[in-house]
Amino acid sequence: MSGTANNYAVEARDLTRRFGNFTAVDRITIAVRRGEVFGFLGANGAGKTTAIRMFCGLLKPTSGEGRVAGLDIMRESEKIKRRIGYMSQKFSLYDDLKVKENLHFFGGVYGLPDGELQTRLKESLARFNLESVEHEMTERLPPGWKQRLALGCALMHDPEIIFLDEPTGGVDPVARRHFWDIIHGLAAAGKTVFVTTHYMDEAEYCDRISIMHRGRLIALDTPANLKKKMQKATVQDLFVDLIRSEDTA
Amino acid sequence: MLKHLLIKEFKQVFRQREMVAIIFLVPVIQLLILGYAINLDVKHVRLGIFDEDRTALSRRIVDTFDASGYFDLVPTENENSASLLDAGQADIVLKIPRDFERDIGRGKAAELAVITDAQNSNTAGIAAAYTQELLRNFWEGEVNRKLRAQPALRNRLHRLALRSQAYYNPELVSVYYMVPGIVVILLTVMTTLLTALGIVREKEIGTLEQLMVTPISKFHFIAGKTVPFIIIAFIELAVALLVGTLWFGIPFRGSLWLLAGTASLFLLTTLGVGLFISTISNTQQQALFFAWFFMVFGMLMSGFFTPIENMPQAFQFLTYLNPLRYFMVIIRAVFLKDSSAGDLSGEIFALALFGIVIFSLALLRFRKRIA
Amino acid sequence: MRLWAIIKKEFFHILRDPRSLGIIVLMPLLMVLIFGYAINLNLKNIPIAVVDNDHSADSRRLIHAFSRSGYFEVRAYPANAADFEALFRAGKIKGGLTIPRGFATSIVTQLETPVQIIVDGSDGNVGQTILQYSEAILMDFSARITPQQMQMPIEMRPRFWYNETLQSANFIVPGLVAVILMMISALLTSITIAREKETGTLEQLLAAPVHPVEIIVGKVVPYIALALLDGLIIIGAGLLIFDVPFRGSAVVLLMGTLIYLYPCLALGLLISTLSRTQQVAMMQALIITILPSVMLSGFIFPIASMPKLHQFISSVIPATYYLRIIRGVLLKGADAASLAPQALGLLVLGTVLLGLAVKQFKVKID
Numbered sequence: 001m002s003g004t005a006n007n008y009a010v011e012a013r014d015l016t017r018r019f020g021n022f023t024a025v026d027r028i029t030i031a032v033r034r035g036e037v038f039g040f041l042g043a044n045g046a047g048k049t050t051a052i053r054m055f056c057g058l059l060k061p062t063s064g065e066g067r068v069a070g071l072d073i074m075r076e077s078e079k080i081k082r083r084i085g086y087m088s089q090k091f092s093l094y095d096d097l098k099v100k101e102n103l104h105f106f107g108g109v110y111g112l113p114d115g116e117l118q119t120r121l122k123e124s125l126a127r128f129n130l131e132s133v134e135h136e137m138t139e140r141l142p143p144g145w146k147q148r149l150a151l152g153c154a155l156m157h158d159p160e161i162i163f164l165d166e167p168t169g170g171v172d173p174v175a176r177r178h179f180w181d182i183i184h185g186l187a188a189a190g191k192t193v194f195v196t197t198h199y200m201d202e203a204e205y206c207d208r209i210s211i212m213h214r215g216r217l218i219a220l221d222t223p224a225n226l227k228k229k230m231q232k233a234t235v236q237d238l239f240v241d242l243i244r245s246e247d248t249a
Numbered sequence: 250m251l252k253h254l255l256i257k258e259f260k261q262v263f264r265q266r267e268m269v270a271i272i273f274l275v276p277v278i279q280l281l282i283l284g285y286a287i288n289l290d291v292k293h294v295r296l297g298i299f300d301e302d303r304t305a306l307s308r309r310i311v312d313t314f315d316a317s318g319y320f321d322l323v324p325t326e327n328e329n330s331a332s333l334l335d336a337g338q339a340d341i342v343l344k345i346p347r348d349f350e351r352d353i354g355r356g357k358a359a360e361l362a363v364i365t366d367a368q369n370s371n372t373a374g375i376a377a378a379y380t381q382e383l384l385r386n387f388w389e390g391e392v393n394r395k396l397r398a399q400p401a402l403r404n405r406l407h408r409l410a411l412r413s414q415a416y417y418n419p420e421l422v423s424v425y426y427m428v429p430g431i432v433v434i435l436l437t438v439m440t441t442l443l444t445a446l447g448i449v450r451e452k453e454i455g456t457l458e459q460l461m462v463t464p465i466s467k468f469h470f471i472a473g474k475t476v477p478f479i480i481i482a483f484i485e486l487a488v489a490l491l492v493g494t495l496w497f498g499i500p501f502r503g504s505l506w507l508l509a510g511t512a513s514l515f516l517l518t519t520l521g522v523g524l525f526i527s528t529i530s531n532t533q534q535q536a537l538f539f540a541w542f543f544m545v546f547g548m549l550m551s552g553f554f555t556p557i558e559n560m561p562q563a564f565q566f567l568t569y570l571n572p573l574r575y576f577m578v579i580i581r582a583v584f585l586k587d588s589s590a591g592d593l594s595g596e597i598f599a600l601a602l603f604g605i606v607i608f609s610l611a612l613l614r615f616r617k618r619i620a
Numbered sequence: 621m622r623l624w625a626i627i628k629k630e631f632f633h634i635l636r637d638p639r640s641l642g643i644i645v646l647m648p649l650l651m652v653l654i655f656g657y658a659i660n661l662n663l664k665n666i667p668i669a670v671v672d673n674d675h676s677a678d679s680r681r682l683i684h685a686f687s688r689s690g691y692f693e694v695r696a697y698p699a700n701a702a703d704f705e706a707l708f709r710a711g712k713i714k715g716g717l718t719i720p721r722g723f724a725t726s727i728v729t730q731l732e733t734p735v736q737i738i739v740d741g742s743d744g745n746v747g748q749t750i751l752q753y754s755e756a757i758l759m760d761f762s763a764r765i766t767p768q769q770m771q772m773p774i775e776m777r778p779r780f781w782y783n784e785t786l787q788s789a790n791f792i793v794p795g796l797v798a799v800i801l802m803m804i805s806a807l808l809t810s811i812t813i814a815r816e817k818e819t820g821t822l823e824q825l826l827a828a829p830v831h832p833v834e835i836i837v838g839k840v841v842p843y844i845a846l847a848l849l850d851g852l853i854i855i856g857a858g859l860l861i862f863d864v865p866f867r868g869s870a871v872v873l874l875m876g877t878l879i880y881l882y883p884c885l886a887l888g889l890l891i892s893t894l895s896r897t898q899q900v901a902m903m904q905a906l907i908i909t910i911l912p913s914v915m916l917s918g919f920i921f922p923i924a925s926m927p928k929l930h931q932f933i934s935s936v937i938p939a940t941y942y943l944r945i946i947r948g949v950l951l952k953g954a955d956a957a958s959l960a961p962q963a964l965g966l967l968v969l970g971t972v973l974l975g976l977a978v979k980q981f982k983v984k985i986d
Contacts, residue, residue: 086462092455108253292925367780371661388772408762418741564658585742
């Protein structure tokens with residue numbers, strides 16, 4: 001994993017996490033290239049969130065190894081945190097702060113100097129279409145707006161790798177579409193986007209997808225290749241098929 | 250980075266009008282109300298006297314009790330002692346037996362029955378002691394009558410007289426010692442609970458997870474969560490000092506610096522407990538329970554309500570684990586006695602030790618990871 | 621049926637959080653054990669210092685009377701009374717006794733012999749009590765130096781009803797029931813509703829075809845059960861460990877307890893309607909329940925000695941009434957009729973609090 005490390009934004013080999021007797025993530029091995037939009041698919045409880053939390057340094061792996069931005073997730077999780085952005089399932093924002101204040105706060109805790117903080121703040125408000133609500137209390141925003149704000153907060157420090165855990169949960173289709181435009185914009189700017197979802201239609205927007213089931217990785221390729229291999233028209237169909245064959249095996 | 254944490258925390262506190270009221274207004278109101286005359290004094294004890302003798306002598310006993318000021322006499326016609334006490338109309342009943350005057354006149358010992366409602370063992374004991382004291386006062390009056398008749402007796406009569414004096418608070422005004430004690434309790438409630446709830450709330454809404462993926466250090470995070478409450482606590486302490494000295498007229502004789510220094514140590518302990526509670530709770534409800542237990546324990550075992558010396562030995566040891574115990578002593582001593590840091594070295598050392606231990610425990614348990 | 625669904629849901633909330641459940645059950649037990657033993661209002665072993673300027677057999681007899689009483693423990697014999705000051709400042713003693721030079725002669729020649737007690741007024745409750753107990757010791761001593769024919773021929777036969785041996789625990793343990801029930805009921809209901817508000821589930825419940833009253837009753841019933849369980853634990857511990865008597869009827873106590881829970885729960889509801897977040901609800905509930913119900917309810921401090929304003933405040937605290945009920949039933953064996961005024965007080969309080977809560981709730985909806 002050393003020589004080629006720089007070509008990969010996220011790598012894992014036999015990464016495993018157990019909670020007591022329950023194995024949430026079972027020896028997964030992946031390598032995500034820089035600039036890639038990498039989809040992490042699976043039903044609820046498949047282990048996606050646990051995996052993503054290990055990459056972000058929120059959970060220690062039980063065994064196996066992993067690197068994010070070329071840094072070891074076991075020993076260098078604090079260094080990793082400066083280079084990644086993370087948006088958790090719940091769009092965790094401070095409801096009792098204003099929109100602008102949330103952005104300002106998260107930029108601040110990433111240590112942006114004041115001048116840069118102001119510029120980034122203006123950029124983010126414009127980029128995520130939040131200028132009209134900048135002085136609103138966050139709790140009053142509709143879900144789609146909260147989602148954009150959460151992404152804005154996660155991107156304040158301009159991270160090279162972005163982890164998005166179920167970023168479109170509870171958001172209407174138009175807002176979802178708009179959100180994916182933003183994701184592709186990020187990829188075009190050279191960012192790596194690691195995104196989990198259980199909306200199969202969203203998988204079509206990813207460069208490559210991996211499918212998790214009961215903690216294990218059961219498929220990994222481009223959506224087109226997977227559909228060809230399984231002879232299915234949509235990712236939805238191949239997903240259902242895969243899961244069914246896994247469960248009967 | 251710390252700056253941003255602090256700004257955020259202050260905004261969150263000050264935007265909630267209810268919170269501002271709870272933090273700044275309610276303590277002052279409580280201080281104003283509870284500071285007054287809440288004490289263990291036994292006054293207005295309701296006394297029922299059954300005078301079955303109805304003589305000049307027995308009347309003088311009744312008059313002694315009536316004039317004492319301790320007792321409020323209740324009517325006893327158509328009642329008996331059981332009905333008075335059972336119905337809660339009297340706290341104490343005194344029975345003067347028939348032939349009381351005649352027996353005393355013959356130099357025979359007369360017995361008075363005194364029945365006390367002893368549900369409250371403390372007030373019952375004190376009320377019974379008052380009764381005894383008044384009987385002696387009455388008898389002194391009788392002796393003085395005898396002395397007027399037979400002055401020669403004077404040389405043979407001797408007694409001890411109590412000359413009492415109270416240092417630091419000559420009139421034993423209760424606000425002098427209650428107000429500083431209430432300040433300690435209010436500071437504990439505010440700092441422990443706000444710290445514990447603040448962190449657990451972020452756990453519940455998920456922002457803690459969001460913060461954990463940022464590069465802020467554990468120390469910055471904890472400082473961000475405690476410094477605002479240290480500042481708030483000092484503002485409250487200052488307000489309480491002003492209310493105490495200006496409104497209640499309590500003399501402040503000691504060193505402000507010593508009080509500020511020891512208050513910092515005390516806050517280290519209460520904030521440490523708050524932090525520790527946040528590391529063992531997943532929900533605000535759990536945090537509240539732990540905090541509540543700590544506060545009730547701290548309050549009742551601090552010597553504020555009852556002297557620690559009254560407790561059985563094993564429980565006195567338990568009070569050594571109570572930071573309120575130490576600060577209760579310190580704040581009263583600095584306020585009224587002008588005690589020096591040297592005088593209070595034991596308490597100061599204990600607070601520092603407790604603070605360091607609980608803070609370290611909380612820090613050890615606090616991880617920038619989940620689970 | 622719908623009501624039952626809500627009750628069940630609320631029970632699951634409680635049972636599935638073993639930590640909270642553990643605390644709810646164990647904490648009262650722990651509290652009754654600690655405070656039953658520790659809160660003792662009867663003066664004992666108070667540290668004092670003695671300056672004996674006489675050094676006679678009589679002065680030693682007086683000192684002995686102090687130390688033998690059990691109320692005092694002589695910790696120091698400084699050379700003169702000026703040294704008390706340093707001992708007070710360091711918190712080593714709470715009182716100082718000074719016996720004058722010539723004490724032995726004076727008590728056989730003079731009418732009055734002064735004995736000085738100095739107390740530390742910074743802890744005035746103790747100071748006051750020291751003076752009372754000292755007075756009693758001096759009177760005893762005086763009686764022994766009074767010639768036979770002038771001794772008081774009146775013998776006082778004190779009897780203590782309801783608590784014959786003057787056990788503090790008999791007074792404190794029932795008080796703990798009142799305080800802990802208050803906490804469980806008022807505190808828990810206030811935060812459980814605030815929590816549903818915060819997480820948005822209250823909206824969901826209100827959208828369901830459930831009457832708001834059902835929601836509230838459903839949420840409250842499990843806490844009534846918990847509160848009763850706690851009451852049982854505390855009273856059980858009191859009876860078994862502290863020998864607190866149970867002279868009255870269990871039915872009367874149960875009735876009284878249920879009536880007590882009414883204003884407590886109503887208070888919790890009122891707080892919850894006043895708070896948007898759990899945090900605010902908790903702070904309000906805590907501040908309302910912790911200090912006033914401990915200090916103004918008669919739990920420790922006698923109400924009769926309070927100023928009029930405070931007596932009024934104590935009359936709007938539910939614990940005040942319940943304390944009379946539970947102490948009445950346990951210690952006095954009081955019957956339902958004699959406790960009716962207290963129950964009435966609780967009902968009135970509960971109805972007023974509930975009315976305020978409902979009014980507040982309507983304001984929010986409109």
